[in-house]
Amino acid sequence: MHRVAALVRPPQSAFELGFTAQVFGIERAGLPVRYAFRVCTESPGPVATLAGYDMLVAEGLDALDEADTVVVPGWLPAGRPPSPGVVHALRRSHARGARVVSICSGAFALAHAGLLDGRTATTHWALTDEFAAAFPRVEVDPDVLYVDHGDVATSAGAGAGIDLCMHLLRTDQGARYAAHVARTMVMPPHREGGQLQYSAPPHPVQIDGTLAPLLDWIAGRLGEPVTVEGMAAHAGVSTRTLARRFAEQLGTSPGQWLLTRRIAAARDLLESSDLPLDAIARRVGLSSATNLRRRFLNTLGTTPGAYRRTFRAAPRRLDSP
Secondary structure (H helix, E strand, O other): OOEEEEEEEEOEHHHHHHHHHHHOOOOOOOOOOOOEEEEEEEEOEEEEEOOEEEEEOOOOOHHHHOOOOEEEEOOOOOOOOOOHHHHHHHHHHHHOEEEEEEEEHHHHHHHHHHOOOOOOOOOOOHHHHHHHHHEEEOOOOEEEEEEEOOEEEOOOOHHHHHHHHHHHHHHHHHHHHHHHHHHHHOOOOHHHHHEEEEEEEOOOOOOOOHHHHHHHHHHHHOOOOHHHHHHHHHHHHOOOHHHHHHHHHHHOOOOHHHHHHHHHHHHHHHHOOOOOOHHHHHHHHOOOHHHHHHHHHHHHOHHHHHEEEEEOOOOOOOOOO
C-alpha cells in the first residue's frame, strides 16, 4: 500500500486538494486499492478554504513521517514562506526517501525547503517571474505542464496538477491502472509533461478547426505508417496549418503526439499480453523491437522488458466500473 499525505494550509484550494484525493484516495469498483490517502496540517483543527468553508484536519506534521508520497496541493499566499517546522518536515520526508510533489503554487513550499535547488521546476505561468526572482538556484521552466525528477515533482496550474497526478499513477501502477482511473474520472488518461501551459496569449488566438475527428482517425491506425503529411492530407490542410492547430489545441507537435500515442499503446500491450516485442512494435507503428527499445529508453528511461516485468508481476482485475 502506497501512503500519500497531502499537506494543507489556510487558505487551502479545495479544488487542488480535491483532485489529489480523487486520484489517490478513492476506492473504485473492479480496481485493487493501492493507495492510502490522508490530509495533514501544521496546526490540526479548522483550516479555511478558498471555497468559503472550513475543513477539519485532525492530523499534524507527524503524518508526513509515514508517507511514501507527500503532496503540497497549492501554497497561498505564495509569497509567505512556510514555518521552520514545515520546512523541516518536508526536508525530513525527502531525506528518508519519500517522493515530494507540488501542485501549482505548492512549488514555493518545496523551494523554501531547498528541495528544488539546482533542478528544473515549474509552477503556474502567472507565478513564474515571482518564483524565479525568489529562488535563483532553481531553473524555472514556465512552459511545461509538469516536471518529474522521480524524488521531487512540480506541476503548473491546477489543471496541470491533475496531469501530474495521473502521470505519477501511471509511473506507480502502469498504464492500464491509470487508464481505468481516468475513465472513472471521465478524463483523458495522459498528457505529457513537456506540453505547453495554456497561459494567456499576447493576443486572441482563433482555433479554426477541431482536431477530434483527425485524432480518432489516427488512433485507429497506429499500426499503419501514418506520417505528418498523411495526417495533414486527411484533415485537408497544409502541414503548417496542422502544426499550428496541434500547438493551439494540444500544446505539442503532430509527430510528438503520434509518438506519445504509440508508446501508450505499447505500454498497454506490454501489460496485457505476452506478445513478443517485434509484434508489439509492429502493432503500434514503431516498426521493430530495436526502435521500440530506443523510444522507451528516451521517453520512460527504462526498457520494454523491464516495464513488462514491473507491471505484469501480479494479475490485476481491471473490470469496467
